[in-house]
Amino acid sequence: MSSKSSGSSNGKGNKIAPMENNKNNCSIIKLNNLNNNKNNKNSENLNKSCSFPIDENIPPPSYSEGNKEEKENSENKTKLFINEKGKLYRHKGLSFKITLLNFLKTLVGAGFLSLPLAFKNAGLWTGLIMTILFAFLNCLCMMQLVKCAQFFYRQFNIPFLSYGDLARQTCSISFRWIRPYKNISKAVVDSTILFLEFGFCSTYYLFIAITLKEFYEEFFHMSSSSSFQWLMAIYIPMVLFNFLRTLKFIAWLSTFGNFCIVGSLAFLLQYVIRYPNYTIGEMPFFNTFDGLLTAAGSIIYSFEAQTLVLPMENKLKKPGQMLGPFGILSGGIFLASLVYSSIGFFGYVAYGDKIKGSITQNLPQHQISFTIVKLAICISVLASFLLQMYVIVEIVWTKCHKLLFVERDENKNSELKT
Numbered sequence: 001m002s003s004k005s006s007g008s009s010n011g012k013g014n015k016i017a018p019m020e021n022n023k024n025n026c027s028i029i030k031l032n033n034l035n036n037n038k039n040n041k042n043s044e045n046l047n048k049s050c051s052f053p054i055d056e057n058i059p060p061p062s063y064s065e066g067n068k069e070e071k072e073n074s075e076n077k078t079k080l081f082i083n084e085k086g087k088l089y090r091h092k093g094l095s096f097k098i099t100l101l102n103f104l105k106t107l108v109g110a111g112f113l114s115l116p117l118a119f120k121n122a123g124l125w126t127g128l129i130m131t132i133l134f135a136f137l138n139c140l141c142m143m144q145l146v147k148c149a150q151f152f153y154r155q156f157n158i159p160f161l162s163y164g165d166l167a168r169q170t171c172s173i174s175f176r177w178i179r180p181y182k183n184i185s186k187a188v189v190d191s192t193i194l195f196l197e198f199g200f201c202s203t204y205y206l207f208i209a210i211t212l213k214e215f216y217e218e219f220f221h222m223s224s225s226s227s228f229q230w231l232m233a234i235y236i237p238m239v240l241f242n243f244l245r246t247l248k249f250i251a252w253l254s255t256f257g258n259f260c261i262v263g264s265l266a267f268l269l270q271y272v273i274r275y276p277n278y279t280i281g282e283m284p285f286f287n288t289f290d291g292l293l294t295a296a297g298s299i300i301y302s303f304e305a306q307t308l309v310l311p312m313e314n315k316l317k318k319p320g321q322m323l324g325p326f327g328i329l330s331g332g333i334f335l336a337s338l339v340y341s342s343i344g345f346f347g348y349v350a351y352g353d354k355i356k357g358s359i360t361q362n363l364p365q366h367q368i369s370f371t372i373v374k375l376a377i378c379i380s381v382l383a384s385f386l387l388q389m390y391v392i393v394e395i396v397w398t399k400c401h402k403l404l405f406v407e408r409d410e411n412k413n414s415e416l417k418t
Contacts, residue, residue, distance in 0.1 A: 080159050080319075088153060093317030098251045100328050102312060102387060103305055105254040107336040108261055109200075109384040110207050110377070111302030113358040115340055116347030118298035120355050121291030124283035124348060128341055130292075131299055135337035138303045142329050146313055146322045153319070160314035162395070163307070164190040190395050193307050197392045200304055204385040209234055211378040218371050241382070242389050247315050250386050257383030260376035267373050268359065269342055272350035280349055302340055304384070305332070307391050 080088050094102075119127035149161045152169050161169065164186040171182035209230040217223060244250050286292075309329070313322050322328050347359045356362055360377065363370045 080153055080157075082154070088150060088319045090159075090317050090319075094247060094251070094312075094315045095317060096321050096328065098248065099312050099316050099321075100332060101258055102247060102251055102254050103308070103328055103332040104335060105257050105261075105380070105383050106305040106308050106387045107303065107332055108265075108339055108380075109302075109304045110204060110381045111298070111304055112340055112343050113360060113377070114298050115302060115344035116351065116355045116359050117357055118295040119344040119348040120353065121287055121298075122295035123286040123291075124280070124345065126286045126292065127295055127299075127348070128345055130295060131337060131341050131344060134296075134299050134303065135333050135340070138306065139329055139333040142306065142309045142333075143323055145309055146319075146329070149310060149313065150319060161310065162190075162314075162398075163193055163310055164395070166310065194392060194395060197307055197388050200388045201385055201392070204381050204388070205231070205234075205238065207381055208238075208378055208385070211374055211381075215371060215375050215378075218366055238385070241386055242393065244386065247312070247387075247390065250383070250390065253386065254383045257380040261380040264373045264376045264380070265339060265343070267369070269346060271363075272346045272359075276346070276350045277354075278349055278352045283349060283352070299340070303333075303336070304388070308387060311391060311394060 080090060082088060115127075115131075121127075122130060145163075145166070148170065149166055152158050152161060152166070156169070158169075167189040168182045168186040171178050171185045173179075210227060212234065213227060213230045309322075312328075313319055316322060316328075320327075324330065343359070348355060351359075351362050354362070360370075360374055363373070
């Protein structure tokens with residue numbers, strides 16, 4: 001009886017597993033086979049649903065290149081999982097609030113200061129309609145980018161994607177004549193983003209230097225040196241600020257910058273609403289076609305967060321929170337468009353044709369309250385500068401790391417083998 005219950009012997013001293021364990025093992029093997037068959041059927045159905053075969057040999061993103069320790073740390077921090085409801089999540093990542101604050105800080109940069117001039121060029125109500133239209137189009141395009149990236153996360157088990165990697169992956173499963181150009185598409189996308197970010201950051205850098213110069217002249221009541229010397233004076237501090245490596249640390253500065261920009265906007269809005277120089281009826285509905293094109297450029301420039309959508313989504317703990325009617329993208333764009341419309345509309349009504357390139361230039365000079373507002377906007381723009389530079393550093397450092405370290409290690413390994 002004991003041999004039946006605890007197992008039998010084969011005569012050589014080796015125990016034979018009980019029948020119940022054998023049955024369990026067989027059932028586990030069958031379940032594994034069924035799961036494998038289901039996965040194969042899913043991949044077959046995916047291939048059938050597409051008019052092109054999916055390239056399963058797509059190279060992984062650059063995060064996985066490097067030594068083993070860095071690879072393991074990056075995978076543990078950014079690895080994606082799917083919960084029971086089919087939603088993506090990461091064990092470690094930024095929260096909804098921190099990501100929303102970063103997104104808002106990037107959206108509301110220095111671009112809103114030129115919106116009253118854009119409303120003047122387009123016309124009061126035409127500028128308002130264009131602002132709402134461009135806000136909707138920006139939100140729609142950002143959502144499509146996130147949806148496309150999350151499609152690749154699920155299908156190819158990729159933890160995150162940059163804009164260049166997303167372009168490469170998309171071309172890899174596109175039409176046959178496009179697939180050979182997947183690496184070229186990555187280079188083109190990365191290059192255009194770099195040029196765009198350099199343009200944004202150059203504008204921010206110049207704005208910070210000029211604002212500090214004006215603050216010094218108004219506060220100390222003495223003329224300062226030229227703008228070029230102020231540009232050189234803030235160079236080292238700006239470089240040191242860019243040594244912040246993670247969005248979590250930048251989020252603290254973004255939070256302070258958000259408080260500064262909210263206070264500045266509240267002060268500006270109450271001032272232009274309380275002291276209008278014109279009435280709404282006196283403002284033209286439409287100005288000129290040339291002014292319409294100029295206004296379109298200014299309004300598009302004010303939505304400055306296009307290049308930060310995927311980097312923020314890559315660090316988000318629950319990537320699905322980027323989407324939806326109450327997600328980060330919709331909520332951030334709605335609040336930003338509300339701010340843009342208010343500043344542009346009431347700023348133009350307040351100053352009319354006398355509006356200048358930046359609404360801060362129309363504010364009364366040599367008054368401490370308006371000087372503090374300018375300084376608060378300067379601090380807020382500094383936070384936007386760091387967020388925009390994060391994209392540049394991420395792209396450039398990935399290339400430099402690959403050239404300086406990865407290829408060098410591969411050459412050493414090949415020399416050792418020979």
